[in-house]
Each structure stands twice: as C-alpha cells, then as structure tokens.
Amino acid sequence: xxxxxxxxxxxxxxxxxxxxxxxxxxxxxxxxxxxxxxxxxxxxxxxxxxxxxxxxxxxxxxxxxxxxxxxxxxxxxxxxxxxxxxxxxxxxxxxxxxxxxxxxxxxxxxxxxxxxxxxxxxxxxxxxxxxxxxxxxxxxxxxxxxxxxxxxxxxxxxxxxxxxxxxxxxxxxxxxxxxxxxxxxxxxxxxxxxxxxxxxxxxxxxxxxxxxxxxxxxxxxxxxxxxxxxxxxxxxxxxxxxxxxxxxxxxxxxxxxxxxxxxxxxxxxxxxxxxxxxxxxxxxxxxxxxxxxxxxxxxxxxxxxxxxxxxxxxxxxxxxxxxxxxxxxxxxxxxxxxxxxxxxxxxxxxxxxxxxxxxxxxxxxxxxxxxxxxxxxxxxxxxxxxxxxxxxxxxxxxxxxxxxxxxxxxxxxxxxxxxxxxxxxxxxxxxxxxxxxxxxxxxxxxxxxxxxxxxxxxxxxxxxxxxxxxxxxxxxxxxxxxxxxxxxxxxxxxxxxxxxxxxxxxxxxxx
Ligand SMILES: [Zn+2]
Numbered sequence: 486x487x488x489x490x491x492x493x494x495x496x497x498x499x500x501x502x503x504x505x506x507x508x509x510x511x512x513x514x515x516x517x518x519x520x521x522x523x524x525x526x527x528x529x530x531x532x533x534x535x536x537x538x539x540x541x542x543x544x545x546x547x548x549x550x551x552x553x554x555x556x557x558x559x560x561x562x563x564x565x566x567x568x569x570x571x572x573x574x575x576x577x578x579x580x581x582x583x584x585x586x587x588x589x590x591x592x593x594x595x596x597x598x599x600x601x602x603x604x605x606x607x608x609x610x611x612x613x614x615x616x617x618x619x620x621x622x623x624x625x626x627x628x629x630x631x632x633x634x635x636x637x638x639x640x641x642x643x644x645x646x647x648x649x650x651x652x653x654x655x656x657x658x659x660x661x662x663x664x665x666x667x668x669x670x671x672x673x674x675x676x677x678x679x680x681x682x683x684x685x686x687x688x689x690x691x692x693x694x695x696x697x698x699x700x701x702x703x704x705x706x707x708x709x710x711x712x713x714x715x716x717x718x719x720x721x722x723x724x725x726x727x728x729x730x731x732x733x734x735x736x737x738x739x740x741x742x743x744x745x746x747x748x749x750x751x752x753x754x755x756x757x758x759x760x761x762x763x764x765x766x767x768x769x770x771x772x773x774x775x776x777x778x779x780x781x782x783x784x785x786x787x788x789x790x791x792x793x794x795x796x797x798x799x800x801x802x803x804x805x806x807x808x809x810x811x812x813x814x815x816x817x818x819x820x821x822x823x824x825x826x827x828x829x830x831x832x833x834x835x836x837x838x839x840x841x842x843x844x845x846x847x848x849x850x851x852x853x854x855x856x857x858x859x860x861x862x863x864x865x866x867x868x869x870x871x872x873x874x875x876x877x878x879x880x881x882x883x884x885x886x887x888x889x890x891x892x893x894x895x896x897x898x899x900x901x902x903x904x905x906x907x908x909x910x911x912x913x914x915x916x917x918x919x920x921x922x923x924x925x926x927x928x929x930x931x932x933x934x935x936x937x938x939x940x941x942x943x944x945x946x947x948x949x950x951x952x953x954x955x956x957x958x959x960x961x962x963x964x965x966x967x968x969x970x971x972x973x974x975x976x977x978x979x980x981x982x983x984x985x986x987x988x989x990x991x992x993x994x995x996x
Pocket of ligand 1: 599700732733886
C-alpha cells in the first residue's frame with residue numbers, strides 16, 4: 486500500500502515534469518539557423534522558454550504559446566556590438582529602448598569605449614536595470630575619464646600619487662562591473678598618456694580578468710603612425726597580461742593606405758606568439774569624428790584652452806601649418822562633410838563648400854568652426870581594399886562605433902551582410918554572423934550569449950535576407966534599418982513582425 490503510493494507519487498511527478506517541459510513559450514519553425522559558431526546554416530527549429538533557448542533542432546509535435554513560421558528567413562543569435570556610444574541614450578528614458586540597434590538585430594551593446602565612460606560604473610549599471618533598457622549592455626571604464634578625474638586636461642606626466650589615484654579608480658570600476666579598460670589615445674587627454682602610464686592601469690583591469698579596448702594613438706600618420714600604434718597596443722597586452730581589442734581597425738588616409746597587409750601580419754604574428762589580440766571594424770569608407778579631433782593639433786587643446794589658443798595671433802602660423810598638414814592627411818577639404826553642429830547652416834556641407842562660401846581658406850574655416858563649438862564630420866578617408874582585407878580576418882568583429890551624424894549607428898550590421906555577403910561575396914554569411922556574435926561574446930566574456938544553443942540566453946534574431954539592409958545615409962543618417970522580422974532579447978519579443986514592441990527586456994550586465 487505504502488509502496489504503491491510512493492510509486493504513484495513518482496509517476497505523477499514525472500508526468501508533471503514532462504507536461505511542464507512541453508510548455509514552451511516560443512517555437513521558431515523552419516528557419517535557416519546560422520548558429521554563430523561559423524558552421525553552415527541548417528533548416529531547423531528553435532524552442533524558447535523564459536529567457537533561455539531550450540533546444541535547437543526539430544521541434545516535432547511540441548507546442549508553444551506562440552509559434553512563428555520562419556520559412557525563408559535567417560535565424561541567428563542577436564548581434565553583439567563591442568563599440569558604441571550608447572551610454573547617454575541608455576540613460577535617457579526616451580532613448581533607452583536603443584531602437585537604432587534593435588532594428589539592426591543587435592541585442593547587446595558595449596559602451597564606454599574610446600577612453601570615455603560614465604565615472605560611476607556600478608551606479609550606471611544599476612540605473613539602467615532599474616529604469617529599463619531595450620538591449621543588454623556592458624560598460625568599459627574609460628582611461629580618459631579616469632585621467633581627467635585626477636589630472637583634468639593637463640598634458641603633463643602624472644606623479645606617483647596621481648598614478649595610484651587612477652589605479653584606485655580603475656579598481657573600483659572593475660569591482661563595480663566594468664568589463665575592462667578602454668582608451669582613446671588619439672584623443673585628449675588619452676593622447677597625453679605614455680605607454681607606461683596606460684600599462685599601469687591596464688594591469689589593474691588584468692587583475693580582474695578584464696580586457697583592454699583601444700582607439701589607438703594613431704590610425705594614420707598623425708604622430709607615431711599606424712604600425713607603431715599597433716605595436717604599442719600589442720605591447721600593452723603583453724606587459725599588462727590581458728586580451729586586447731583594437732577598436733574600429735582601419736588605415737586612415739592616403740599616407741597609410743595599403744598598410745592593412747602589414748598590420749594583419751603583425752597581429753597574426755602576435756597571436757601566434759600567444760598574445761590575445763582581436764579587432765573590431767565598421768563597414769564604411771568614412772570615419773566619424775569632429776573638426777577639432779580631425780584637424781586641430783592636441784597641444785592646442787591642453788588645459789582646456791582650445792578657444793583661447795585658436796584665437797591667439799602668436800600661435801596662428803604654427804596652428805595653420807599643422808592643420809594644413811592634417812587636412813592633407815585626411816584627403817583634403819572635399820572629404821570632410823559636416824554632419825551635426827550647433828551652427829545648423831553648415832550641416833550637409835563639406836569643408837570645401839564652406840570655405841568657398843566664406844571666401845577663405847579651408848583651414849581658416851576649420852579654425853572658426855572649431856572655435857564656435859566644433860562640428861561632427863563624416864571623414865571619407867578609407868580604401869575599400871583595406872576594409873575588405875581586415876574584414877576577412879577571423880579575429881575581426883563587427884562594431885558600429887555609432888555616433889550622431891554617421892549612418893553606421895543605424896546601419897552597420899545589415900550593411901555588412903547586405904553589401905559584403907550578398908552583393909560582393911567578400912565573406913560568407915556564416916562568417917559575418919560569427920563576427921557579430923560568438924567572436925564578440927568571447928571577447929567581451931559574455932556568459933551564455935553569442936550562440937544559438939540549448940541553455941544559452943534567448944537573444945535571437947530572425948531576418949529576411951531579401952529586405953535586410955540599412956536605410957541610413959550620410960544625408961539622412963537616422964533612418965532605421967529594415968528586414969528584421971523578429972528579435973528576442975532575453976526571450977522577450979523586442980521586434981514582432983517587423984515592428985518594435987514596447988518591451989524593455991535588456992539587462993545591464995556586470996563583469
Ligand atoms: Zn573611436
């Protein structure tokens with residue numbers, strides 16, 4: 486009697502468990518599943534329950550609360566962007582949904598790159614979780630942010646006490662959930678830091694198993710040159726003992742066009758020697774920067790005296806000479822397109838057009854724009870052959886580096902697949918997906934993301950290969966992409982039948 490009761494109880498529990506296992510939330514049927522690993526796509530199904538993928542394979546007779554027919558569609562892991570400028574958007578309830586990214590199929594963004602981040606990492610992550618965000622997000626602690634906390638915009642060498650103070654700030658940020666240290670050594674104040682100074686701080690990130698992300702000191706021929714900047718990055722990885730990510734790798738300007746070959750050789754050799762070096766890239770021939778960053782020498786920005794220096798007659802000749810050289814490096818005044826500025830009359834014009842209208846030299850016009858609050862620019866300075874050479878490397882991820890005024894914030898991920906996979910056949914779909922998913926998840930050390938695999942988080946993208954493309958242009962950089970049919974973030978539909986929902990299913994992820 487007693488034994489049969491026990492048996493019955495066990496049978497009931499098994500039946501309940503079995504029935505419960507069938508209570509899937511969502512089944513995606515018949516899609517071409519490109520799982521992120523780089524292996525060939527297969528036609529199959531995916532089951533999701535809660536925030537996790539339950540299975541990838543034939544669903545058979547299993548049912549779910551919602552079934553989506555993905556016939557003719559591509560199913561991939563949600564894309565992961567290792568370099569964005571979304572921190573302000575995510576903190577603003579009106580923009581926290583991160584629609585420009587969701588509409589590209591991006592489910593996780595990193596931000597705090599280029600050496601600039603929120604000062605308080607823990608507070609920011611907590612705020613995002615409390616207020617709600619549309620994509621998942623991780624944060625770097627910026628070396629420029631840390632340096633200016635301690636030294637302002639000084640171009641001097643830090644004292645041992647200042648170094649200690651900076652190390653403490655990095656340590657605190659890492660404890661609070663930063664995934665690593667970012668630098669912008671091309672920009673002030675990062676440009677004022679020696680390699681040794683950066684290594685000291687990178688060692689602190691390394692002690693927390695973080696990574697090093699860099700906008701390198703030079704992507705062109707401004708100071709040490711592209712090749713030396715790559716070597717500096719590798720040295721930082723070697724001496725601080727941590728993985729390094731070269732952000733938005735490129736050969737900027739005619740002086741260094743073609744140097745992608747040498748850069749690739751150096752990185753491959755370093756990787757062979759055991760240094761963990763990867764890079765990210767956006768698929769555009771124009772970079773996005775500002776007139777000051779592109780043309781004004783860094784010494785003119787020191788100690789916050791930019792406007793004063795720009796107007797100083799004693800410095801004028803030196804300034805014009807150096808800016809003329811920088812303008813030449815960029816490719817001339819026709820290659821700089823104003824994309825957003827306080828002065829609305831210059832938007833949509835090239836520096837050449839502005840100079841002609843004002844009847845002055847391009848450098849004089851650039852000085853005025855710089856002194857008058859600066860302007861964002863799209864700077865057409867890259868060669869397609871370098872872009873393609875970098876894109877083919879198995880260690881190059883997709884990143885948007887999205888910033889206002891450049892279509893890359895709204896179009897990077899679909900553009901890469903539409904243009905470089907479907908139109909020009911530079912890389913395969915599987916490679917493009919891998920470079921936007923698993924490779925990035927591994928680099929950023931995201932647990933259980935970046936693959937379509939049982940047990941992984943259900944960040945899943947379903948797009949239509951016929952319509953998946955960017956719409957944003959340099960003239961209209963804020964047009965949302967098309968072709969994403971469905972997108973789940975942590976199992977919840979952020980895009981349903983091509984339309985954004987109001988769900989804010991993203992999580993601020995710690996380290
Ligand atoms: Zn950058």
